[in-house]
Amino acid sequence: xxxxxxxxxxxxxxxxxxxxxxxxxxxxxxxxxxxxxxxxxxxxxxxxxxxxxxxxxxxxxxxxxxxxxxxxxxxxxxxxxxxxxxxxxxxxxxxxxxxxxxxxxxxxxxxxxxxxxxxxxxxxxxxxxxxxxxxxxxxxxxxxxxxxxxxxxxxxxxxxxxxxxxxxxxxxxxxxxxxxxxxxxxxxxxxxxxxxxxxxxxxxxxxxxxxxxxxxxxxxxxxxxxxxxxxxxxxxxxxxxxxxxxxxxxxxxxxxxxxxxxxxxxxxxxxxxxxxxxxxxxxxxxxxxxxxxxxxxxxxxxxxxxxxxxxxxxxxxxxxxxxxxxxxxxxxxxxxxxxxxxxxxxxxxxxxxxxxxxxxxxxxxxxxxxxxxxxxxxxxxxxxxxxxxxxxxxxxxxxxxxxxxxxxxxxxxxxxxxxxxxxxxxxxxxxxxxxxxxxxxxxxxxxxxxxxxxxxxxxxxxxxxxxxxxxxxxxxxxxxxxxxxxxxxxxxxxxxxxxxxxxxxxxxxxxxxxxxxxxxxxxxxxxxxxxxxxxxxxxxxxxxxxxxxxxxxxxxxxxxxxxxxxxxxxxxxxxxxxxxxxxxxxxxxxxxxxxxxxxxxxxxxxxxxxxxxxxxxxxxxxxxxxxxxxxxxxxxxxxxxxxxxxxxxxxxxxxxxxxxxxxxxxxxxxxxxxxxxxxxxxxxxxxx
Ligand SMILES: [Zn+2]
Numbered sequence: 286x287x288x289x290x291x292x293x294x295x296x297x298x299x300x301x302x303x304x305x306x307x308x309x310x311x312x313x314x315x316x317x318x319x320x321x322x323x324x325x326x327x328x329x330x331x332x333x334x335x336x337x338x339x340x341x342x343x344x345x346x347x348x349x350x351x352x353x354x355x356x357x358x359x360x361x362x363x364x365x366x367x368x369x370x371x372x373x374x375x376x377x378x379x380x381x382x383x384x385x386x387x388x389x390x391x392x393x394x395x396x397x398x399x400x401x402x403x404x405x406x407x408x409x410x411x412x413x414x415x416x417x418x419x420x421x422x423x424x425x426x427x428x429x430x431x432x433x434x435x436x437x438x439x440x441x442x443x444x445x446x447x448x449x450x451x452x453x454x455x456x457x458x459x460x461x462x463x464x465x466x467x468x469x470x471x472x473x474x475x476x477x478x479x480x481x482x483x484x485x486x487x488x489x490x491x492x493x494x495x496x497x498x499x500x501x502x503x504x505x506x507x508x509x510x511x512x513x514x515x516x517x518x519x520x521x522x523x524x525x526x527x528x529x530x531x532x533x534x535x536x537x538x539x540x541x542x543x544x545x546x547x548x549x550x551x552x553x554x555x556x557x558x559x560x561x562x563x564x565x566x567x568x569x570x571x572x573x574x575x576x577x578x579x580x581x582x583x584x585x586x587x588x589x590x591x592x593x594x595x596x597x598x599x600x601x602x603x604x605x606x607x608x609x610x611x612x613x614x615x616x617x618x619x620x621x622x623x624x625x626x627x628x629x630x631x632x633x634x635x636x637x638x639x640x641x642x643x644x645x646x647x648x649x650x651x652x653x654x655x656x657x658x659x660x661x662x663x664x665x666x667x668x669x670x671x672x673x674x675x676x677x678x679x680x681x682x683x684x685x686x687x688x689x690x691x692x693x694x695x696x697x698x699x700x701x702x703x704x705x706x707x708x709x710x711x712x713x714x715x716x717x718x719x720x721x722x723x724x725x726x727x728x729x730x731x732x733x734x735x736x737x738x739x740x741x742x743x744x745x746x747x748x749x750x751x752x753x754x755x756x757x758x759x760x761x762x763x764x765x766x767x768x769x770x771x772x773x774x775x776x777x778x779x780x781x782x783x784x785x786x787x788x789x790x791x792x793x794x795x796x797x798x799x800x801x802x803x804x805x806x807x808x809x810x811x812x813x814x815x816x817x818x819x820x821x822x823x824x825x826x827x828x829x830x831x832x833x834x835x836x837x838x839x840x841x842x843x844x845x846x847x848x849x850x851x852x853x854x855x856x857x858x859x860x861x862x863x864x865x866x867x868x869x870x871x872x873x874x875x876x877x878x879x880x881x882x883x884x885x886x887x888x889x890x891x892x893x894x895x896x897x898x899x900x901x902x903x904x905x906x907x908x909x910x911x912x913x914x915x916x917x918x919x920x921x922x923x924x925x926x927x928x929x930x931x932x933x934x935x936x937x938x939x940x941x942x943x944x945x946x947x948x949x950x951x952x953x954x955x956x957x958x959x960x961x962x963x964x965x966x967x968x969x970x971x972x973x
Pocket of ligand 1: 377378395396397398455456457458459460461
């Protein structure tokens with residue numbers, strides 16, 4: 286793990302904070318925060334440094350004096366730097382010539398409009414010129430930690446609040462020019478472009494920006510790829526402005542629309558591209574804030590995405606939610622803050638930043654979780670999270686072209702199944718595959734969840750990976766007729782009405798009984814391979830046709846699953862107890878998870894530490910250098926206490942440990958540890 290200890294000696298445990306007008310109220314609040322173990326604040330500085338009409342500097346000075354009084358340092362955050370109402374020229378232009386002008390989207394104008402950079406840059410410069418050597422700033426290796434352009438995205442609506450879905454953008458003159466430059470760089474001459482795209486444009490200015498994937502899917506993919514460069518380019522330029530004044534350790538809170546929907550491709554958000562511009566990964570806790578039974582597995586998934594986006598080596602923080610969900614008014618469940626911190630630690634964070642509401646009781650409840658962070662953040666540098674041998678493909682191209690949520694949903698739910706099996710997993714992109722990540726990180730298995738569109742370059746990489754001995758596990762992906770883009774596995778498409786009802790494993794292949802899985806995904810079909818070769822059939826549909834087929838390719842193999850396994854497994858990436866309470870609303874089919882385990886075991890892979898309860902998530906860290914022990918984390922994702930047994934391969938005795946451990950037993954080949962975990966609570970222990 287990458288350690289972040291500020292130069293003043295404290296670990297990164299902070300909270301976003303908005304100063305109230307009333308300084309007495311601020312004093313009361315700061316004392317609660319300090320008491321609860323928060324050592325610095327993340328402050329939006331826009332009001333005091335923006336280009337038009339900033340508040341008097343004396344007001345900011347008062348705030349700093351107050352921070353000093355409470356021994357709190359701070360991280361400056363650039364957020365609302367330009368007003369869409371006062372500066373309509375920066376609005377996002379839609380395909381029909383209209384504009385996205387809802388002022389709720391604060392800084393969400395077009396990031397390519399020069400005014401956006403000018404205004405954000407003004408704030409950055411003004412602040413740094415005046416305060417770059419201020420003693421209360423948080424520094425890492427002498428560089429000042431600063432957050433640039435909070436939650437930058439091309440937002441055209443608020444679908445998560447009941448609004449319309451996102452619309453394609455941006456068609457403003459600056460984006461048009463950027464796209465032409467992108468195409469020009471790629472093709473060099475018009476004739477080559479015309480040959481590839483089967484068009485007859487005379488010069489680049491004739492190029493028409495696409496409105497949707499048809500009739501030219503390649504042009505659409507190119508448009509979306511170029512769109513995804515706008516925010517990273519903006520971040521790079523803005524961070525450069527700061528570095529001209531003083532060296533910064535940069536971050537950016539990646540937005541909270543991601544990665545729940547294909548619509549993220551329209552918001553110009555590719556976390557991997559944005560994270561590449563920053564020194565510190567930083568993500569929002571979106572999955573928690575909309576839902577009173579929050580989606581804890583997506584919370585973990587976001588951290589794993591950030592781990593991958595930071596190149597598997599650079600640091601990232603977790604964000605925490607110490608406020609009431611604001612869409613459905615309900616309190617966070619008891620111990621939720623513990624669960625967030627344990628989950629974040631399991632998923633490898635190097636720091637933690639809370640978001641606060643007005644509920645002081647929740648602020649006080651941060652104390653114990655912050656003590657855990659205070660203890661572990663400095664020490665975790667001696668450990669490395671267990672290396673994932675299984676990877677899941679997050680396919681931007683599929684989302685770009687399919688324009689539905691089958692892929693991200695299937696991915697999220699398969700991810701939950703893997704985590705419930707105790708399996709660490711890397712989330713990887715097509716760009717990473719194209720640059721050799723499969724070989725570099727030596728994955729045994731790559732899962733393609735409902736991946737229906739890949740470029741030829743990526744498909745070639747996948748086939749090479751399999752030929753050299755890898756296993757590709759692809760579940761059902763609807764065929765979308767999109768030029769050169771398709772999946773690596775084909776499926777038969779039945780006539781309407783022919784949809785299978787279930788699939789079950791062949792009894793000769795699964796010891797411990799037949800697995801029976803109803804088909805819940807909207808579509809299904811028999812995996813098709815080259816004719817004339819008998820694949821191994823793992824499961825059949827009710828009609829008797831093969832549903833899960835394994836096929837040798839070179840030294841490796843492909844396994845095709847004729848249904849979307851993640852969606853068949855569950856329809857909600859959250860608490861398990863809901864499926865007992867509301868089986869008509871929430872499904873969780875244990876057999877689907879068992880099928881996944883069976884297929885992965887056939888690759889000779891099983892986790893070294895497992896819990897006998899899927900709802901208790903396990904994380905394993907290996908000591909590095911002199912430190913030879915392993916560290917095991919467990920967190921109970923049930924809002925009720927639970928007993929569980931953790932089985933550890935290897936290891937002779939337990940070292941230091943937290944509470945909630947009731948029994949430790951030596952067994953053949955390892956250890957067995959019994960835990961009694963209260964609701965949403967965690968435990969840890971060292972294995973020697
Ligand atoms: Zn634009």
